[in-house]
Amino acid sequence: MDIKEIQNLIKFVAKSGASEVKLEMDDIKITIKTGSDDKAESTTYVQQMPMGAAPMQQTHAPAVASQTPTAVPASDENSKYITIKSPIIGTFYRKSSPDKPMFVEVGKTIKEGDVLCVIEAMKLFNEIESEVSGKIVKILVDDSSPVEFDQPLFLVDPS
Template sequence: MDFKQIQELVKMVNKSNISELSIEQDKFKITIKQKDNEPQQIITVPAVSAPVQTVAQVAPVAQAVPVAEAAAPKAAEAKAADNLVTIKSPMIGTFYRSPGPDKPSFVNVGDDVAPGKVVCIIEAMKLFNEIESEVGGRIVKVLVDDASPVEYDQPLFLVEP
């Protein structure tokens, strides 16, 4: 294990709610502990995403519809996106929607989730970590492709509470 991997582990532990992490490989052993602070409160803020449009698509609409009427659908979309909760990645790794290649996905669009239900797996350093939902609701969108790399705090799912 090289120094850069150790730095990434320290960053991952600091940014997560893991209090202690121990890894043993051959003749190498490392233990990373977080100092005990006050309990942390995790607040998830929904991400507002607007559809991407090209200038060619926008120009004819802008000429045909008055400005006040064109703004109304965008306001409705923003309001609809405001009530969505984002499930984010608690670590760096590889995102998997199912427990195995021939197994069904943990959740699909339209499925109901409850707090504690496993929604995906993230593989980090050959360890498979089950990621559980912290909110209850219905999956509206899966934001990451299966078997793709994810970063810490990257949005994975949009949930309608």
């Protein structure tokens, strides 16, 4: 996770109204605490751990106003595909309710504006629409599983 992703996460948490968020991944632990409504401040502690080692570094990163999307390097076999990423943190669902059909399946052709999935965040179900046209090659997330901001969800072949 690079500094731009951390900055985007800080912005998202500040806008969400949450008072504290803790995120732990394989090599990094992040705790974001936002101030009360009277204060417009947030405190972020980032603890990065090298592979197989104890925690080594602790950094204080202030909230930053710039928001720049980050590109994830694609592997050679997937470089011809477009990756659709999660715009928010939440729970990924492939259908609108248990008795409804899946929004998309592998092999289905999609166009801009088609609903691909829903992500539940803070009891709100957000429809995620496609920004590209093409064919779904791979679904990268299991149904009803948590997703992070900017996590790859689908691979789409634009040809």
